[in-house]
Amino acid sequence: MKNPLKKLRLLTPGPTPVSTDVLLSLAKEVIHHRGDEFKEILVECTELLKYIFKTENDVFILTSSGTGAMEAAVVNILNKGDRAIVLNTGAFGRRWKNILNSYGIEVKEIEYEWGDYVKLEDLENILKEDSNYQAIFCQHTETSTGVINDIKGIKEVAKKYGDIPVVVDAVSSLLGEELFMDEWELDVVVSGSQKGMMIPPGLSFIALNKKMLEKVEKSNLPKFYFSLIHAKNYFERGQTPWTPAVNTIFALKEALKIIKEYGIENLWNRYKKLAQATREGVKAIGLELFAKRPCNVVTSIKVPEGVDGTRIVKDMQNEFGVRIAGGQREYKGKIVRFAHMGYMDEMDVVMGIAGLELTLSKLGYKFEIGNGVRKVLEVFNG
Ligand SMILES: Cc1ncc(COP(=O)(O)O)c(C=O)c1O
Structure with missing residues (x-):
């Protein structure tokens, strides 16, 4: 029993865990997602997300778990025939590889024993030999092992070899670890709702710099739900392309206000x-x-x-x-x-x-x- x-x-x-104030914000009456009331909330959340990602770039809110935002990163910035590096320090590094493989991207994997972290010289050694890669995928914090990777250093290395875009999984690190998207010149950062954001599962976030947004326009990998062209076009009207998790976005607004106030x-x-x-x-x-x-x-x-x-x-x-x-x-x-x-x-x-x-x-x-x-x-x- x-x-x-x-x-x-x-x-x-x-x-x-989720605080009572945030939980209560979920219990509001559902509103329509194509009206002014929702538009105001979506725009406010997006502005607050920029504060958290430390960026002036666009941040999109997706209705999916964190893996959805990872997949969105892959399918929106890469093209058929592209090659990518995965810095694999655990279960979520492996996930990057699996997503990339699913879309036919050739992957060069630098794999570490679980518990270990990315060594910048390993990346540098690979790039010295061959720098024809269109993106580098990594985890900021690898939740399966509790390791933190030096994403600022990874980007510094990538810059030396033709400024290869760096895509960061910050699903578990966002709000818990220092992360400066613009200052560190990170190209794409993805995260999710159910960890540092203090709200239930169901939303994910993806921020892209200007260069990556240009790539989104041209990317020819198959996609539909996660097409960021749709996300961008709809956001210009204060909407999302598909029906979002409206009440979870109420919770997001409440949590983001608390976070902003706390600092x-x-x-x-x-x-x-x-x-x-x-x-x-x-x-x-x-x-x-x-x-x-x-x-x-x-x-x-x-x-x-x-x-x-x-x-x-x-x-x-x-x-x-x-x-x-x-x-x-x-x-x-x-x-x-x-x-x-x-x-x-x-x-x-x-x-x-x-x-x-x-x-x-x-x-x-x-x-x-x-x-x-x-x-x-x-x-x-x-
Ligand atoms: C570092 C990291 N990446 C990706 C994910 C995947 O997120 P989700 O389970 O929300 O799809 C998680 C979640 O556990 C994670 O901790």
Whole structure:
């Protein structure tokens, strides 16, 4: 029987918790998407998104999950016969490759072991030999491993070899990590709604610089739903080409207003602190971090010898209502992942580490219970 008193504490790297104010904004009466009222909301959201992407470029709101925006990037800027580089540091790097393969694009993959990050010299070595590539695809933060990549550095290398366009997956990094689209001259940046944006799943975002918008006009890869020519034309009238997730856009407006008021720089600092506390708490339990260059939005932890990692995730949820994420694909059972993004705060970290300690103790892992939480409190108290 379902326990009605079971309280769920969501600490997964997407979807993330949503505040009551934002949830209530979803409960408004649905309006028509071709009227002035919706136009005003769409235009306001788009302006606020520019503030978050740190860009003067166009940002389009799509009704899809983040993968939709990834696919939109591929089909709108590339052409048949193009070649692309994928900097693959995990499950989402692999996704770039799969999308590109689906559209017949020749892919040169620089693949790293999970937990590792992109080395700029590897990219440089490839480009020195052959720089005939039409785009480079990468992740800012690779959510499957908790790694952050130096996207500013990647663009600097790309610029040396004919200014190859760099397409950044910022699905999990947006709002959690510093990202300056214009200053770093990033060509395309994509993101999603269910992580740092603090709203439910269902929307994705794509920002393109002027050069890429010109490419959109000429791109000959097959597309329909994700054609950005349609998106651009309709946006000029304050609309989207197809029926958007109207109420999720209400939530977007509410969340963006909260974010603007809080200040993006303050958010970056907030997650930096939450990440630091999580990492130190984990180490104080005697566990090892998985990421070689850890990001501030998700912490991945190696499951200790003799403990079943899938049980950590299951038992933490079933016994304590704390939902974290396990490893994906070949890392299932080998790592667990804690998010600190979106509508999460210090007490979420305290609760997460406490839940982890209680669960590990029940699973027979030997350590002094309380060390992790104590360390977390010290970080916040410092
Ligand atoms: C880095 C990254 N890229 C892409 C995606 C795919 O987004 P979605 O699941 O919304 O399609 C995710 C979501 O988990 C992600 O974390």
